[in-house]
Amino acid sequence: MKIKDISVCMASPDGDKAAFDFAKMLAVANDAHLSCAAFTVLPPMILGYGDGSAGEVYASILQQTRDTMSGAWKKFEDSVDQQSPAIEMRHFEAFPNRVESLSAMNARHADIVVVRAPGKSDEQPHADLLEGVLLGGGRPVLIVPEEWSGTTVGQRAMIAWDASREATRALHDSLLLMNDDAKVCVATVDAKPGDTSHGAGPAWDVGAHLSRHVGDVEVRNEDSIGRSTAEALMDVATSFDADLIVMGGYRHSRLQQAFLPGVTRTLLREAKVPLLLSH
Structure with missing residues (x-):
């Protein structure tokens, strides 16, 4: 299957420009439809006591x-109207507790959906x-670092392989972004041979499988040697000079992730590609 329908989720026209520019580039390269989910996130309700002025203050903040x-999105929409290809705007206004369900x-x-990576200071x-x-x-999501300004993705991809269902799904979704001559590195960390996970040789079988789809595949079984995964x-x-990192996301519950930051959460904040x- 080819990419024919791309959506980019944005919380602000300026802060998410890198994600939008990348989504547009991807749409042009694939002759695909591009939609922009433009979110206006409203401030949470203020609860107060005393003279009852909290309601008036909140109403003023809400309107502001x-x-x-509205002005920022209007300016952005006017600018994209002058561009090619045509971009479908989808506007969403939501309180914070509704952002997840609407996205x-x-x-x-x-x-495929494009989102800017959560920043360290503005999660x-x-x-x-x-x-x-x-x-x-239920869709693959491509996360773009805030400062990223590259022009290619998927020509040199690193697959973070842990033999999980999530990693398998990510690997096959990533083929949407790769050409037949793509170079791929399948990387494991501290992997051990096992009957029901990695098999006789960590990443050997999945490397052979990938080689039937892309031009060049190598397998690296990395020892952590005191480093985190x-x-x-x-x-x-x-x-490897990768322009894309591919991995399964959030194997632990979000509650666990909040207290025990995992591989996904760390890479979201630290990865440069x-x-x-x-x-």
Whole structure:
């Protein structure tokens, strides 16, 4: 299957420009339809006591947010109207607790969804956009680092392989982004041979499988040697000069992730190249 329908989820026209520019580039390269899910995230309700002025203050903040974002999205929409290809705008206004469900609904109508990576200082609402698409949308999500300005993706891809269902799904979704001559590195960290996980040789079988789809595949079984799994994977991606990291997303519950940051969460904040996640 080819990419023919792309959606980019944005929380602001300026902060998410890298994600939009990449989604547009991907749409042009694949002659695909591009839609933009433009979110206006409203401030949470203020609860107060005393003279009852909290309601008036909140109403003022709410209206100011709507006016500011309406103007920003209007300016953005006017600019994209002058561009090619045509871009379908989908506007969503939501309180924070609705962002995840709305982004999931939007994702179900695309082949792939592009989201800007959550920043270290502004996790919300991008974490909610991402988790909605990934956990509720059933679609692969391509996460673009805020400062990324590359022009290619999928020509040199690193597959983070842990023999899980999520990793298998991500691997096959990533084929949407690769040409027949793509170079791929399948990386494991501290993998051990096993009957029901990696098989006789970690990543050997999946490497052979991938070689039937793309031009050049190598397998790297990395020892962590005191590094975290995420650090080891980023070192492999750097040495391979990868333009894409592919991995299964969020194997633990979100509650566990909050207290025990895992590989997915670390790579989202530290990776210098786009990530393709599937769940």
